[in-house]
Amino acid sequence: MSARPIATTRSAAGLPTGRLAVWWLVVSEIVIFGGLLASYIMYRLAHDAFAVQAAHTNTWIGAFNTLVLLTSSLSAVMAHTAAERGDGPKAARLLWATIVGALTFLAVKAFEWTEEIQHGFTITSSTFWSFYYCAAGLHASHVIAGAIVMMFVARDAARNRELHRVELAGIYWHFVDIVWIFLFPLLYIAK
Amino acid sequence: MSEHAHAEAHSPSHYVRIWALLLALLVVSVAGPMLGVMWVTLVTAFGIAVVKAYLVAKHFMHVNVEQRFIAYALLTALVFMLLFFAATAPDVMKKDGTQWEKPSWKVPAAAEAGGHGASH
Amino acid sequence: MAHAADVHAHAEHGHHEETTGLRKYLFSTDHKVIAMQYMFTGMAMALIGGFFAYAFRMQMAFPGMDVPFYGLVTPNKYNVLITNHGAIMIFWVAMPVLIAAFGNFLIPLMLGADDMVFPRLNRLSYQIFLLSAVILLASFFVQGGAFAGAWTMYPPLSAKAEYGLAPLGSSLFLVAVAFEFVAFLLGGINFITTTMNSRAPGMKMYDIPIVVWMIVVASILFMASVGPLIAGALMLFMDQQVGTAFFDPDKGGDPVLWQHLFWFFGHPEVYVVLLPAMGIVADIMTVFSRKKLFAYKTVLYTVFATGVLSFTVWAHHQFVAGIDPRMANIFTVTTLLISVPIAEMCFVYIATLYGGSITLTTPMLWALSFLATFLIGGVTGIFLGASGSDIYMHDTYFVLAHFHYTFVPIAIIGTFAGVTFWFPKMFGRMLNETLGKIHFWITIIAFNCIFIPLFVLGTAGDHRRIYDYTNFPDSSLPWMQDMRVFATYALIVMLLAQPIFLFNFFWSLFRGPKAGRNPYRANTLEWTTESPPPHGNWPVDQLPTVYRGPYEYNHPDSKEDYWPQNQPA
Numbered sequence: 001m002s003a004r005p006i007a008t009t010r011s012a013a014g015l016p017t018g019r020l021a022v023w024w025l026v027v028s029e030i031v032i033f034g035g036l037l038a039s040y041i042m043y044r045l046a047h048d049a050f051a052v053q054a055a056h057t058n059t060w061i062g063a064f065n066t067l068v069l070l071t072s073s074l075s076a077v078m079a080h081t082a083a084e085r086g087d088g089p090k091a092a093r094l095l096w097a098t099i100v101g102a103l104t105f106l107a108v109k110a111f112e113w114t115e116e117i118q119h120g121f122t123i124t125s126s127t128f129w130s131f132y133y134c135a136a137g138l139h140a141s142h143v144i145a146g147a148i149v150m151m152f153v154a155r156d157a158a159r160n161r162e163l164h165r166v167e168l169a170g171i172y173w174h175f176v177d178i179v180w181i182f183l184f185p186l187l188y189i190a191k
Numbered sequence: 192m193s194e195h196a197h198a199e200a201h202s203p204s205h206y207v208r209i210w211a212l213l214l215a216l217l218v219v220s221v222a223g224p225m226l227g228v229m230w231v232t233l234v235t236a237f238g239i240a241v242v243k244a245y246l247v248a249k250h251f252m253h254v255n256v257e258q259r260f261i262a263y264a265l266l267t268a269l270v271f272m273l274l275f276f277a278a279t280a281p282d283v284m285k286k287d288g289t290q291w292e293k294p295s296w297k298v299p300a301a302a303e304a305g306g307h308g309a310s311h
Numbered sequence: 312m313a314h315a316a317d318v319h320a321h322a323e324h325g326h327h328e329e330t331t332g333l334r335k336y337l338f339s340t341d342h343k344v345i346a347m348q349y350m351f352t353g354m355a356m357a358l359i360g361g362f363f364a365y366a367f368r369m370q371m372a373f374p375g376m377d378v379p380f381y382g383l384v385t386p387n388k389y390n391v392l393i394t395n396h397g398a399i400m401i402f403w404v405a406m407p408v409l410i411a412a413f414g415n416f417l418i419p420l421m422l423g424a425d426d427m428v429f430p431r432l433n434r435l436s437y438q439i440f441l442l443s444a445v446i447l448l449a450s451f452f453v454q455g456g457a458f459a460g461a462w463t464m465y466p467p468l469s470a471k472a473e474y475g476l477a478p479l480g481s482s483l484f485l486v487a488v489a490f491e492f493v494a495f496l497l498g499g500i501n502f503i504t505t506t507m508n509s510r511a512p513g514m515k516m517y518d519i520p521i522v523v524w525m526i527v528v529a530s531i532l533f534m535a536s537v538g539p540l541i542a543g544a545l546m547l548f549m550d551q552q553v554g555t556a557f558f559d560p561d562k563g564g565d566p567v568l569w570q571h572l573f574w575f576f577g578h579p580e581v582y583v584v585l586l587p588a589m590g591i592v593a594d595i596m597t598v599f600s601r602k603k604l605f606a607y608k609t610v611l612y613t614v615f616a617t618g619v620l621s622f623t624v625w626a627h628h629q630f631v632a633g634i635d636p637r638m639a640n641i642f643t644v645t646t647l648l649i650s651v652p653i654a655e656m657c658f659v660y661i662a663t664l665y666g667g668s669i670t671l672t673t674p675m676l677w678a679l680s681f682l683a684t685f686l687i688g689g690v691t692g693i694f695l696g697a698s699g700s701d702i703y704m705h706d707t708y709f710v711l712a713h714f715h716y717t718f719v720p721i722a723i724i725g726t727f728a729g730v731t732f733w734f735p736k737m738f739g740r741m742l743n744e745t746l747g748k749i750h751f752w753i754t755i756i757a758f759n760c761i762f763i764p765l766f767v768l769g770t771a772g773d774h775r776r777i778y779d780y781t782n783f784p785d786s787s788l789p790w791m792q793d794m795r796v797f798a799t800y801a802l803i804v805m806l807l808a809q810p811i812f813l814f815n816f817f818w819s820l821f822r823g824p825k826a827g828r829n830p831y832r833a834n835t836l837e838w839t840t841e842s843p844p845p846h847g848n849w850p851v852d853q854l855p856t857v858y859r860g861p862y863e864y865n866h867p868d869s870k871e872d873y874w875p876q877n878q879p880a
């Protein structure tokens with residue numbers, strides 16, 4: 001563990017520095033995804049042809065992935081509870097469960113996209129598919145980043161170190177889940 | 192929050208209950224659009240998305256017990272996105288002006304129904 | 312007690328050793344080192360951006376002739392020069408110097424903290440920023456050359472390979488901008504979190520120096536506005552490289568969406584760079600008029616209001632792009648409205664000066680000239696904010712002169728004000744006042760001589776982004792060409808004056824008279840430690856405690872005409 005400045009340990013705003021920073025990160029991500037989804041919604045509402053293309057997304061796979069992410073959010077918050085009680089190893093196990101959820105999500109997505117591309121729905125097939133791959137791809141990159149961060153946090157937590165980071169990784173992860181909660185109806189259901 | 196209530200809210204069983212509720216809502220949001228009624232789809236698919244997001248934010252992210260300004264910052268970000276949509280949509284969603292039109296936006300749904308891998 | 316807790320916490324976490332030598336510049340996480348890295352990178356990029364201005368102004372003054380030290384400015388090269396001049400000055404000069412350099416240097420010191428809350432994230436931010444600068448410069452050396460589609464990157468010109476001549480350069484430009492955004496998002500999180508959490512014991516919200524507030528609000532504005540543009544950049548990159556049609560009107564896209572995404576960020580961005588400059592000016596004015604800031608809370612709330620309002624004005628950049636005229640009406644009203652809080656802040660600054668004991672040092676000259684020149688920039692914006700007059704003015708040199716009368720005060724005058732003011736703290740030595748004043752006067756007079764002719768030319772109808780007016784008979788009148796030549800000569804004079812500053816800077820760095828801790832007898836916390844501050848800023852057990860606000864000059868209860876924040880009552 002490296003030396004931490006005194007500055008990091010102060011909390012004039014009433015909450016620990018790490019958590020304050022993660023909330024600001026979430027704010028910045030809301031406007032990134034918000035901008036992309038607002039653009040998608042504008043196009044979707046105005047292009048009659050989009051609905052036809054959207055009919056080709058697989059709602060069941062989307063729903064399954066939603067289930068996976070919701071469950072991984074559950075394990076993330078339970079990891080936080082364990083960390084709060086000082087049980088590092090348990091928190092680490094629950095974080096790993098979350099990571100498995102993340103990897104499942106990505107595997108299902110890979111399978112789903114392979115199917116779609118093989119059926120000819122590529123990123124340039126139509127602007128609907130361009131949005132589909134970009135939005136889901138941006139989300140997936142956040143899933144990957146979250147999984148990697150959780151691996152590091154889990155490794156430390158297993159040794160009962162830096163347990164406060166479990167909650168921080170969780171807040172980020174719940175945000176990634178919320179983005180998907182909105183992506184799912186936008187890309188899969190509205191047909 | 193009292194000690195007991197606090198412990199309750201952070202207990203594993205509480206989280207599992209919320210998770211079960213989220214799954215139930217997921218089922219409804221998939222089933223609703225199958226009825227094919229527009230407003231039902233809107234309420235179930237998108238209304239439920241909002242409810243699910245609220246549940247995750249409140250029960251999993253504990254926004255309601257955080258410092259109040261966090262919630263304000265998050266809501267402000269959302270409001271800015273609504274503002275962006277409100278001011279941009281009148282331009283982007285318009286397909287005809289007094290002296291221009293966007294023909295590629297007026298392609299009727301039927302025309303693209305046939306093609307897998309439609310051409311550029 | 313907070314103090315003992317601090318010491319205990321620090322001892323528990325181990326002593327943070329200072330890195331030295333080459334490793335220092337590669338691996339140091341000290342906020343002061345990182346600040347210097349941002350500052351010198353920004354200043355180097357300013358030389359490049361300034362050189363580009365020289366080359367394209369020479370083309371305007373002497374069309375078709377070889378530019379000394381550059382060669383012939385072909386049409387494409389002209390577009391490359393103006394595009395990259397704009398981008399470099401905003402993203403790689405104004406932002407790194409005003410926000411990252413001054414923010415990094417000042418925020419921990421002014422708050423009484425030993426460093427930023429996330430030193431390693433801070434270092435990562437600089438490294439990503441440096442990478443973005445390298446990517447931008449690399450775009451000049453790839454096949455097809457650098458991007459030439461204006462800093463605003465409007466598609467389809469910027470998206471379709473058959474319009475732009477630099478498919479690779481365009482993507483490198485876009486990627487460079489995207490990386491710069493990421494660097495400043497990360498840096499912003501550091502600044503905001505440090506200011507919210509790491510203040511010295513006793514430092515309430517209203518005891519924070521205005522420059523810190525300004526940099527933090529700027530970081531929040533940046534964070535909230537850049538998101539849609541990052542989404543847009545992803546879409547544009549896809550259009551460029553993959554062949555999607557987000558912005559291609561032939562295939563179901565809309566170029567106006569890009570414009571909205573860009574300007575939703577682009578307008579708050581100007582306040583992102585304005586606020587730190589105004590903060591620097593406020594802190595200088597209070598010191599050199601020995602008076603408290605006229606209405607601290609009013610300034611603060613005005614800044615908040617301006618920040619919010621800045622999100623409601625963006626489409627004034629698109630009045631003639633074919634947007635809905637009813638929207639144009641709304642944006643006219645909001646744009647004219649936003650001039651009110653900024654004007655009010657200028658009045659507050661003037662009220663701060665009124666009745667003060669003013670010393671016209673070099674930093675004070677820069678601060679005063681900021682006020683005067685920015686006012687001109689601001690009032691000329693009114694003509695552009697009203698959609699009716701903007702129909703004529705849009706894309707003329709009037710716009711260009713307007714934004715140079717705002718950006719140059721921000722990026723150039725603000726920088727010189729801040730550097731000349733905090734140089735003693737940064738480097739432990741005093742700059743030479745005579746050289747400073749000569750540099751100031753030549754720069755200021757030359758700057759005005761460059762851009763006042765451009766106001767006139769713009770009103771006469773000169774269009775922007777034209778590399779040769781030969782085929783524009785209305786723009787080829789002799790007096791107009793005379794003005795162009797005059798402006799170009801003024802630019803050359805201004806550029807030739809900068810070595811005076813550079814000489815002063817580097818000579819004083821090594822040979823200047825030693826500055827003490829507090830050569831200006833100022834109140835804020837950075838002046839209580841050594842010059843330059845050691846690693847950790849204060850000895851571990853001597854981090855300051857704060858007892859009052861930052862502007863208590865000539866207070867009746869204090870013995871001196873200043874009253875440092877950390878002095879017990």
